[in-house]
Structure formats: structure tokens, C-alpha cells
Amino acid sequence: MYILGINAYHADASAAIVCDGRLVAAAEEERFNRVKHCAGFPSRAVRYCLDEAGIKPQELTHIAIARDTRARLDKKILYALKIPQMALRRMGPQGKFLTIKAEVAKALDTDPRRMAAEVTRVEHHKAHLASSFFVSGFGEAALLSVDGLGDFASTMWGVGKDNAMTIAGAIAFPHSLGFFYTAITQYLGFWKYGDEYKVMGLASYGQPEFKDEFARIVRLEGQQRKPRFNLGLDYFIHHKVGSQISWDEGAPVVGKLYSNYLEKRLGAARDAGSAVEERHQNIASSLQARLEDSVLSLLNQLYRLYGVKKLCMAGGVAFNCVANGLIFDKTPFEEVYIPPAAGDAGLAVGAAFYVNHQILGRARSFTMDHAFWGPQYTNERIGQALNRKIIAGRLSGCGLRITELSDEEIARETAMRIADGKVIGWFQGRMEFGPRALGNRSIVADPRRAEMKDILNSRIKHREPFRPFAPSILEERVGDYFDHSYPSPFMLMTYRVKPGKRSEIPAPTHVDGTGRLQTVNREQNPSYWRLVSEFERLTGVPVVLNTSFNENEPVVRAPEEAIECFLRTRMDVLTIGNYLVEKV
Numbered sequence: 354m355y356i357l358g359i360n361a362y363h364a365d366a367s368a369a370i371v372c373d374g375r376l377v378a379a380a381e382e383e384r385f386n387r388v389k390h391c392a393g394f395p396s397r398a399v400r401y402c403l404d405e406a407g408i409k410p411q412e413l414t415h416i417a418i419a420r421d422t423r424a425r426l427d428k429k430i431l432y433a434l435k436i437p438q439m440a441l442r443r444m445g446p447q448g449k450f451l452t453i454k455a456e457v458a459k460a461l462d463t464d465p466r467r468m469a470a471e472v473t474r475v476e477h478h479k480a481h482l483a484s485s486f487f488v489s490g491f492g493e494a495a496l497l498s499v500d501g502l503g504d505f506a507s508t509m510w511g512v513g514k515d516n517a518m519t520i521a522g523a524i525a526f527p528h529s530l531g532f533f534y535t536a537i538t539q540y541l542g543f544w545k546y547g548d549e550y551k552v553m554g555l556a557s558y559g560q561p562e563f564k565d566e567f568a569r570i571v572r573l574e575g576q577q578r579k580p581r582f583n584l585g586l587d588y589f590i591h592h593k594v595g596s597q598i599s600w601d602e603g604a605p606v607v608g609k610l611y612s613n614y615l616e617k618r619l620g621a622a623r624d625a626g627s628a629v630e631e632r633h634q635n636i637a638s639s640l641q642a643r644l645e646d647s648v649l650s651l652l653n654q655l656y657r658l659y660g661v662k663k664l665c666m667a668g669g670v671a672f673n674c675v676a677n678g679l680i681f682d683k684t685p686f687e688e689v690y691i692p693p694a695a696g697d698a699g700l701a702v703g704a705a706f707y708v709n710h711q712i713l714g715r716a717r718s719f720t721m722d723h724a725f726w727g728p729q730y731t732n733e734r735i736g737q738a739l740n741r742k743i744i745a746g747r748l749s750g751c752g753l754r755i756t757e758l759s760d761e762e763i764a765r766e767t768a769m770r771i772a773d774g775k776v777i778g779w780f781q782g783r784m785e786f787g788p789r790a791l792g793n794r795s796i797v798a799d800p801r802r803a804e805m806k807d808i809l810n811s812r813i814k815h816r817e818p819f820r821p822f823a824p825s826i827l828e829e830r831v832g833d834y835f836d837h838s839y840p841s842p843f844m845l846m847t848y849r850v851k852p853g854k855r856s857e858i859p860a861p862t863h864v865d866g867t868g869r870l871q872t873v874n875r876e877q878n879p880s881y882w883r884l885v886s887e888f889e890r891l892t893g894v895p896v897v898l899n900t901s902f903n904e905n906e907p908v909v910r911a912p913e914e915a916i917e918c919f920l921r922t923r924m925d926v927l928t929i930g931n932y933l934v935e936k937v
């Protein structure tokens with residue numbers, strides 16, 4: 354039984370393959386075509402998935418596509434009458450879903466008539482929920498998907514038990530916590546797809562001074578019986594002009610969401626590129642506080658419905674790790690699973706597992722306890738890539754030393770260089786699925802050096818100074834450094850760093866004393882665990898600073914991309930497979 358899951362014609366196009374109930378491979382198209390958040394058809398990711406599974410196109414039994422154009426037809430028709438241009442915009446991509454098998458066949462260079470695979474459409478939020486619950490390892494859990502917009506809904510909830518989910522409700526367009534966050538992100542002058550992260554970082558610098566106004570922008574009051582919120586629509590325009598998300602086989606572009614009334618109430622919007630002032634910090638803080646209140650309110654209402662202590666979340670808002678970090682303090686939930694690709698890339702995994710369990714009724718046998726589902730490269734292949742660069746003259750004559758080492762040596766030698774203040778490109782094993790680098794395609798550095806944040810920004814990342822870097826900590830030592838010890842393997846939780854430890858790891862400690870941590874598990878990622886352990890042996894600190902291996906581009910996938918990024922930027926060391934490449 355081979356199920357190919359696909360997220361296509363939507364942000365973060367991706368593919369995943371599930372073989373006999375187990376995930377075998379998953380990857381975003383952006384890693385192959387190098388277009389961030391690419392929203393076309395994931396041809397190369399599809400090819401990779403079949404290669405990794407070692408199967409021919411004819412062997413696929415199912416294709417699961419994460420979109421059901423039939424969902425919420427009544428609401429769509431209503432809005433089509435009100436906003437004809439929105440209906441027209443939506444028709445383009447919807448037409449493409451009719452030919453999905455032909456697209457898969459084209460990507461795999463085969464005749465669609467030779468493919469017996471049955472095509473199933475899975476509604477956006479059902480795929481989000483499936484991407485979390487069916488791989489969570491939880492036998493029973495409350496389920497929440499919180500998002501911008503997918504199949505005309507922004508939010509969905511229900512309960513999962515064994516191999517089935519019961520969907521209890523959804524919140525439809527135009528009410529959306531994702532759009533709320535994006536609207537204020539735009540207002541604050543950040544217009545690129547995915548810029549919400551910047552505002553989440555900025556929020557920690559401000560005070561929620563505009564709390565009362567934001568309580569009118571998202572309304573929560575008086576709706577205690579089931580998960581619900583309402584946007585104050587005066588502050589927005591998307592309900593009048595439609596959701597304006599467009600792409601040209603590239604990254605999605607989201608049209609303006611906020612209204613003139615919002616500017617009237619909060620003051621003029623910030624121009625992109627102008628100075629970030631205290632007022633902007635306070636607006637970001639008020640936004641974040643309202644988002645937290647809203648998500649926690651949904652969760653508490655969800656708990657009241659089911660009384661189950663385990664929670665599975667997904668959807669773009671589930672990337673708000675600051676809100677996630679409050680779940681244990683502010684709701685009765687005791688265990689939380691959020692998959693590494695909680696956003697739309699994860700829809701490919703969710704759609705495939707939805708078919709496997711919800712439709713075919715097969716029993717569960719798989720837990721996604723790590724994020725390493727992408728391509729990997731042998732030492733031989735890495736050596737060839739290095740050789741090719743040498744032959745091309747890119748590695749010779751510019752003061753480089755290449756050493757081949759054993760697994761133990763590579764961890765020890767790299768840890769020594771981190772402790773010496775060097776900036777390391779760390780490339781090992783299979784690429785991560787999801788936006789966070791989790792120790793296989795990472796840039797690592799010394800967390801004890803407060804100046805490391807500025808060094809990384811000036812040399813490689815060029816990020817806004819208010820954005821924090823993340824700590825990777827040995828899972829067994831989390832409780833020593835943070836106020837919670839519940840594992841955060843996918844860097845989706847922000848906890849408070851214990852006051853006594855903040856001066857020990859200043860570089861990845863945010864201005865408000867928190868850290869968006871990744872817990873490193875010995876079994877799940879042995880090579881990265883060895884690296885952090887070696888660093889602890891040398892320094893007494895079981896933490897390294899971790900940021901993604903890239904420079905204003907999708908995270909590197911292949912050795913060539915890593916080598917190029919290393920040469921282009923001012924990284925000191927590249928540890929790639931068993932090779933240590935140093936600028937000397």
C-alpha cells in the first residue's frame with residue numbers, strides 16, 4: 354500500500370509517501386527548486402518521494418491531495434455573489450486539481466493511463482489535523498487546526514481516537530486568527546510571506562499597551578460553549594475584496610488585509626524599511642497577547658468539550674511557539690503534539706495518513722518522533738561534491754583545509770571549534786521536513802557568547818536585530834535550564850530560561866528571558882546529540898545555538914548548496930558528513 358500525499362497550488366508545496374502505514378519520505382518543493390514557500394506543483398518532491406520509497410509510479414495505490422474544492426460550497430457561492438473577483442481568482446488553481454493525476458504522471462515521466470492509483474481529495478483542515486493526530490503516538494486526543502485560510506475555513510476542531518477523527522466544528526472565512534496576525538504583520542511593515550515570525554520576535558520588546566483595542570479586533574467574549582472567535586471586520590478588508598493570495602509558480606503574495614479604520618485607530622501603518630519605534634513594539638506585543646488569549650481560549654473551550662488531557666495541533670498559527678509555550682500553564686492539557694511541518698507543507702503527510710486511517714480504516718503503527726524525512730547524501734557523494742568544487746577552483750587557493758574524520762572525531766573536533774567561538778555549518782544525515790533546522794542542516798555556534806547573535810547577523814543571516822536565535826539543548830538537561838521540561842523536539846515551544854541560567858546562555862536567550870528551544874534526543878538524532886554532548890563535556894553547557902543552514906534562501910538540501918553557502922558567507926567551518934572543511 355503506497356500512498357503519495359501532495360500539497361499543491363498552495364503555499365509550501367510538498368510531497369510525502371506513506372508505505373504500509375509508515376512515513377518513508379517527505380519534503381518541500383522549495384528545497385529542490387530554491388524558491389522559498391514555493392506554491393506550484395511539487396514535481397521534484399514527488400520524484401524524490403518515489404525514489405526514496407524505491408517504487409515505480411505504477412505501484413502507487415493512492416494519491417491524496419490536500420484540498421477539497423467541494424468543502425463549504427454554500428459559503429463559497431455566497432461570497433462569489435458578493436465578491437465575484439475572489440471567485441475568479443480561486444477558479445485558476447481549482448481547475449488544476451482536476452488534473453492532479455496527470456500532473457503526478459508528468460512529474461514521474463509516465464503515462465497517467467498506466468497509473469492505477471486512486472485520487473482522494475482531503476479537506477485542508479482535516480489534512481492538518483491528520484498530520485498531527487495520526488502520527489502523534491497518542492491513542493486519544495483533542496484536535497485543533499488554526500490557520501489563515503484553507504478550503505474556505507480558518508479553524509477546525511474535533512477529537513481523535515485510535516484510527517479515526519471526529520470533526521466537531523469549523524470557523525469559516527472571513528474569521529481567521531491567521532489573517533488577524535498577518536494583517537497586523539503587514540500593518541507593521543512586514544509584507545513577505547512568513548514574516549509573522551519577525552513580529553513574534555518583536556513582540557517581546559514591547560508592552561501590550563493596545564490591549565483594549567485588540568480585544569475589539571478579535572472578539573472572544575460570551576462564547577463559552579464551543580471554540581469560537583470573531584474578527585471585528587471594520588479593521589479588515591478581506592471580507593470585502595476577498596482573500597488575495599496569489600503566486601506565479603513562486604512564493605505566495607498576500608494582498609493587503611487591514612482597513613483604513615485600523616490605521617485610524619492605531620495610527621499610520623509603518624512603511625517597510627523605516628525605523629521600528631516603541632509604538633510598533635507595543636502594537637506587536639498587543640497582537641501577540643491577543644493571539645495568545647485567542648488560542649488559549651479556543652484550547653480551554655476544546656478541553657471543556659472533551660476532557661482529554663492530550664492535545665494535537667496544526668495549522669500555521671501552531672507555529673506560534675510563544676503561544677504554544679503557555680499551554681501547560683494556561684490550559685489543563687498535559688501532553689501536546691505539534692508536527693514539525695505544522696503549516697501547509699505538512700498537509701502532504703496529513704492527506705496521506707487521512708486516507709490510510711480515516712478512509713481505509715487501517716490500524717495505526719507509526720509515530721513521527723523526528724523530522725528527518727528529506728534527502729541524505731553518502732560521504733562518497735559529499736567527497737565528490739567537494740572534489741568538484743576543488744576542480745572548479747572554488748576550494749583551492751583560498752586557504753581551506755579539508756580533513757576526513759570518524760563520527761566521534763567529527764563531533765569532538767566540531768565542538769572544540771564551537772567553544773572557540775567559530776561559526777559552523779553542520780550538514781548531516783537526512784534533511785529536515787518543516788521550516789526549522791533541527792541539527793541536520795543547521796548553523797551552530799557558542800550560546801555562551803552574547804555577541805554571537807550580532808556575529809551571525811553580520812556575517813550570514815542579516816536578520817532584523819530583534820529576532821532571537823534558538824537554543825538546542827540535550828533533552829535530559831532541559832529541566833536544568835528551562836521552567837518546563839516537556840520535550841520540544843521540533844522547536845515549537847518557547848519556555849522561560851531559568852533566571853540563574855540566562856547569563857550562561859545569553860546568545861539564544863531572548864530579551865524577555867525566554868528561549869525557543871529544541872530538545873535533542875539521543876535516539877532520534879544521534880549525531881547532533883553527540884555534538885551537543887561533546888560541547889557540554891568541554892564547557893559544562895549542554896546547549897548550542899542553532900539556526901537554519903541558509904542565507905536568505907530555502908534551507909540547503911544538497912552538499913553543493915551547503916558548500917556554496919559556506920563559501921559565500923563568513924562561516925568559519927563546514928562540517929559535512931565526515932568532512933571538516935575549515936577556512937584557515
Ligand SMILES: [Fe+2]
Pocket residue numbers: 477481500501502503668669696697
Ligand atoms: Fe493551512
